[in-house]
Structure formats: structure tokens, C-alpha cells
Amino acid sequence: MISTGPKPKVLHLGNVDHAQAAWSALGELAELVESAASNRAEFIQECKDGKLDGVVAIYRTIGSVVQTGLVDEELLNVLPSSLRYIAHCGAGYDQVDVHACSARNPPVRVSNVPTAVDDATADVNMFLILGALRNFNTGMNALREGKWRGQPAPPLGHDPRGKVLGILGMGGIGRNLKKKAEAFGMKVIYHNRRKLSDEMSAGAQYVSFDELLSTSDVVSLNLPLNVSDFHFQKKTKYTLTLTSLKKNTRHIIGKAEFAKMKDGVVVVNTARGAVMDEAALVHALDSGKVFSAGLDVFEEEPRIHPGLLSNQNVILVPHMGTWTSETMLAMEEWTIGNIRMALEVGKLKSPVPEQADL
Numbered sequence: 001m002i003s004t005g006p007k008p009k010v011l012h013l014g015n016v017d018h019a020q021a022a023w024s025a026l027g028e029l030a031e032l033v034e035s036a037a038s039n040r041a042e043f044i045q046e047c048k049d050g051k052l053d054g055v056v057a058i059y060r061t062i063g064s065v066v067q068t069g070l071v072d073e074e075l076l077n078v079l080p081s082s083l084r085y086i087a088h089c090g091a092g093y094d095q096v097d098v099h100a101c102s103a104r105n106p107p108v109r110v111s112n113v114p115t116a117v118d119d120a121t122a123d124v125n126m127f128l129i130l131g132a133l134r135n136f137n138t139g140m141n142a143l144r145e146g147k148w149r150g151q152p153a154p155p156l157g158h159d160p161r162g163k164v165l166g167i168l169g170m171g172g173i174g175r176n177l178k179k180k181a182e183a184f185g186m187k188v189i190y191h192n193r194r195k196l197s198d199e200m201s202a203g204a205q206y207v208s209f210d211e212l213l214s215t216s217d218v219v220s221l222n223l224p225l226n227v228s229d230f231h232f233q234k235k236t237k238y239t240l241t242l243t244s245l246k247k248n249t250r251h252i253i254g255k256a257e258f259a260k261m262k263d264g265v266v267v268v269n270t271a272r273g274a275v276m277d278e279a280a281l282v283h284a285l286d287s288g289k290v291f292s293a294g295l296d297v298f299e300e301e302p303r304i305h306p307g308l309l310s311n312q313n314v315i316l317v318p319h320m321g322t323w324t325s326e327t328m329l330a331m332e333e334w335t336i337g338n339i340r341m342a343l344e345v346g347k348l349k350s351p352v353p354e355q356a357d358l
């Protein structure tokens with residue numbers, strides 16, 4: 001808790017594009033500082049030169065990975081010793097090594113943005129389900145090429161009504177999606193680390209992972225890319241792969257899982273690309289095992305697997321799940337709210353689950 005003396009410093013990594021009022025108001029409580037770095041090497045040097053000393057909290061966006069790279073052990077080793085909080089402006093915080101944050105002495109507490117992202121992400125999820133079931137991509141591309149529906153016309157799509165939607169990961173987005181899918185007449189089953197209370201699951205049937213795979217007409221991936229107990233292996237400055245096989249969700253859907261699915265299944269992902277083995281998806285699409293797919297996220301963003309780009313049965317969205325002004329505003333305000341609460345009462349509003357007991 002900080003109440004007297006000079007204002008604590010808050011470092012801003014990435015943009016505050018919408019919540020300027022909340023950000024300015026935070027300025028009454030804290031000194032808002034910026035980094036002059038344009039890449040990770042410069043950022044590390046800035047830290048080593050003591051230019052960010054005194055920073056207590058960091059506001060960071062997903063896009064700030066271009067400036068700093070991943071928040072991993074290497075970065076945590078040079079970030080100022082005054083740092084206590086990282087408020088991440090996003091639901092998925094796989095860019096932040098929470099275990100390395102917890103291991104620092106004293107720990108760096110991390111928050112994310114649940115809830116505020118649910119509606120917009122579930123909307124895109126439903127758009128992808130409908131687009132993939134109806135195979136709209138083929139006709140839409142043909143139309144732009146001046147070929148009306150194309151020659152031959154795309155195969156007939158499928159109605160959502162009466163189809164089984166298997167939601168893997170029944171968090172806020174999964175539960176929001178359930179309501180939307182039910183309005184389209186889908187029957188919802190789910191698998192989650194823990195079975196939800198009757199109130200939370202609201203009639204969705206809990207099934208085992210294998211049962212979800214084998215009985216769903218549409219499989220929707222709504223689980224976090226889980227970064228517990230493993231090491232980052234940087235692939236590009238934007239992405240990472242996770243190397244340990246323990247307790248993580250990387251490639252939770254791969255060759256073996258596709259084999260267990262119904263023939264002609266539809267697969268949709270708005271979570272993180274790396275929860276699914278993209279090469280295995282391409283293979284399953286090519287073989288006809290998967291009828292169509294709807295993807296908002298990719299393993300190595302912004303790179304897209306060529307087998308997805310060339311496949312007309314895949315509807316592709318460039319990670320726009322939360323891309324609305326209302327949701328962006330809500331996310332930024334939520335993130336600033338986390339910093340404000342940390343400075344005022346010494347606690348984050350929405351700590352990440354891994355640090356719930358810290």
C-alpha cells in the first residue's frame with residue numbers, strides 16, 4: 001500500500017488507446033513513465049542502466065511483446081527490484097512466465113482481464129462456428145473473384161440446430177458461447193479441468209475429454225494456453241513454444257485427438273493457436289476428417305500455416321476476438337483498475353489463478 005512520499009512509478013508498455021480518462025486519472029496517484037526502447041535488447045539495456053528504477057507496476061498489452069519480448073526469466077532478472085505488479089491487458093497471459101514472476105523475491109504479482117473479453121470473443125467464436133458449418137469462406141472468395149459461388153459451387157453447409165457443440169474449456173468465454181450456441185439450437189457439452197457447479201454449467205453436460213472428442217459435431221477450443229511448470233522456447237519475437245509435457249495445454253489437440261473425432265467434424269479456435277497442432281489440423285482437413293475450421297488464433301502469429309491459407313474450407317480471422325472499441329475500452333479500464341487497486345490497497349483486482357494463494 002502506498003500513501004505518502006513521492007508518487008510510485010507505473011511503466012506503460014504498449015498503448016492505452018481508449019481509456020485515456022482512466023489513465024490520466026491514474027496519473028494523480030502515480031508517476032506514469034514510458035520506455036524509449038524499440039526492441040528487447042534496448043529494453044534490457046534500459047533496465048540495466050537503471051532508467052526504469054523505482055517502477056512499482058507495469059501496464060502491458062499483448063502488442064508490447066514487440067518492444068520487450070516475452071516476460072520471461074531473463075527479463076525478470078533485469079526488471080527493477082522495485083517492481084511488484086504486472087497488469088496484463090488481455091485474457092490470455094501466455095506471454096508472461098507467471099512462475100518466474102512468483103519465484104522472484106519479493107514476487108511480482110500478475111493480473112489479467114477476465115470477463116470483459118467474454119462477449120466479444122464468444123461473438124467471434126459463434127461467427128466462426130456459423131461460417132465454418134455453412135462453409136461460407138468458399139463462396140465468399142469465389143464471389144470476390146467474379147465467380148459467384150464458384151465452379152463447382154461449394155458443398156452444402158450444415159445447420160447449427162440439433163448439432164452437438166463440445167466446448168473444451170468452460171471459463172467465461174466458454175460459458176458465454178454456450179448461451180449463444182443454445183440460441184442457435186445447438187446442444188452443448190463441455191470438458192474442463194474441473195466439473196462446474198450446476199449453476200455455472202447451466203444445463204451443459206460435463207463429459208470426459210475423449211467423450212467430447214468422439215461425440216461433438218463442432219469442437220470449440222476455449223481453454224488457456226497453460227504455461228505452468230515449463231520453460232519458454234522462443235521461436236520468433238512474437239511467439240513461443242512450450243517445451244515441457246507436464247500439465248500444459250500446448251497441442252492438446254493433435255493427430256491422436258483428431259483421430260478420435262467424428263468424421264466431418266468442425267473445429268473452431270479463439271483461444272491460442274498453440275493449443276492445437278496446426279500441422280495435424282491441416283492434415284485432418286486435407287484428409288476430409290475435418291469438414292471445415294474457423295480460426296482466430298495461430299501457432300506463430302502473424303505467420304499462418306500455408307496449408308491453412310490454401311484451404312478454402314478454413315475461415316481465418318487475424319486474432320480479432322476482442323477487436324471492438326467497447327471491449328478494448330473495457331479491457332484497458334479493467335487493467336488500469338488492477339493497477340489502481342494495487343497502488344491503493346496492495347492487491348490486484350483479478351490476480352491470475354496461479355497466484356491466487358500467493
Ligand SMILES: O=CC(=O)O
Nearest residue numbers: 090091092117322
Ligand atoms: O487474445 C486476446 C486476449 O487474450 O485477451
